[in-house]
């Protein structure tokens with residue numbers, strides 16, 4: 001049986017470590033970390049995500065502010081809200097929940113966020129700093145994966161890491177992090193995408209396979225090397241009448257069959273997903289401490 005990399009347990013552990021740090025800050029009369037989340041419109045999934053982030057802040061003792069704006073808010077009005085939060089010294093971290101309505105430019109809004117408060121790690125400043133190996137806010141999903149590899153003491157130096165998917169929020173930063181000259185890292189990295197030829201052969205040569213392409217059950221056992229570490233980022237709802245909810249969650253990897261070959265694997269649900277909020281809390285704590293941009 002492979003090691004099951006348990007993101008749920010690990011994220012709870014990280015949250016309790018952060019809560020302990022907040023108690024220490026309180027005891028010393030220091031500044032309590034404060035996260036502001038901006039939510040535009042009434043999209044159900046976005047409301048759930050933002051709600052979970054605000055709740056997690058409460059759990060660890062952070063302060064939080066939720067700014068809700070109508071779907072019809074103009075780009076200019078949203079930019080003004082971001083600017084006000086940028087200038088508010090009480091707020092350490094700022095996230096703008098995506099997606100935004102079509103009439104608003106995600107690039108413009110992202111670029112408006114002060115890098116020092118960009119706890120989602122989406123601004124060009126933070127992506128650039130991460131790429132240079134400088135202190136940076138790393139985006140939640142890649143940071144969560146790095147943390148899982150660390151906490152499960154997965155060896156990475158000299159390994160071949162294959163990343164499937166090159167999105168700005170997962171695959172591309174993951175490839176940079178796995179290639180950097182520190183632990184976890186020092187891998188030889190192959191970044192693959194929809195134009196890659198011979199993907200099954202390339203995947204088969206991976207010691208560490210990070211799968212983030214958004215296609216349910218894409219990776220099958222024959223694409224995986226015996227003993228590989230498999231990280232599944234995909235999340236998909238599929239109909240399941242046996243469940244009360246009527247659906248269940250599956251990943252980009254066919255878990256049951258790939259688990260028979262892997263040495264370690266993340267399940268879906270309960271793998272990478274739960275780490276996202278823990279990463280955001282981690283970044284917000286860093287923001288309150290003001291350490292990232294002191295260098």
Ligand code: NAP
Nearest residue numbers: 141165166167170193194212213214233234235272273276
């Ligand atoms: P995305 O922006 O849609 O990017 C998908 C990437 O996969 C693209 O680079 C695409 O290549 C590549 N791709 C598509 N089909 C392919 C194929 N047949 N062979 C090889 N590469 C292929 O996706 P994303 O935002 O990175 O998300 C990926 C998955 O992770 C989704 O299921 C999403 O829901 C999930 N996700 C989970 C979390 C979490 O917290 N667990 C966080 C973020 C995302 P091209 O660039 O050539 O188009």
